[in-house]
Amino acid sequence: MKSNELINRDLILRENLAIERTDMAIDRTLLAFVRTSLYFAIAGMTLNSLLKLSYGLYLEIAFWIIALLILFIGLYRFYHQKRKLKNNRKHIGNYIPEDRI
Numbered sequence: 001m002k003s004n005e006l007i008n009r010d011l012i013l014r015e016n017l018a019i020e021r022t023d024m025a026i027d028r029t030l031l032a033f034v035r036t037s038l039y040f041a042i043a044g045m046t047l048n049s050l051l052k053l054s055y056g057l058y059l060e061i062a063f064w065i066i067a068l069l070i071l072f073i074g075l076y077r078f079y080h081q082k083r084k085l086k087n088n089r090k091h092i093g094n095y096i097p098e099d100r101i
């Protein structure tokens with residue numbers, strides 16, 4: 001086995017591991033968006049039922065709208081990042097340094 005093949009295998013392994021780490025980070029980020037969205041939804045319900053404000057319903061609706069916006073932004077970013085990662089995955093293994101072209 002040539003040393004060039006070893007370098008290429010090592011590069012492919014590192015790239016695959018980096019993509020797996022990035023994939024897991026994208027998943028964690030989506031879960032953080034979902035968690036934050038749930039916090040806003042729960043805050044809206046709690047404020048309306050606990051404080052009994054005259055404008056409590058409007059406050060609850062505002063918190064629900066914010067929660068849905070956060071959730072949709074998180075889902076959009078999740079699918080956008082997954083699509084970009086999938087496109088980058090196909091370039092692994094075809095690495096040629098620019099000075100050799």
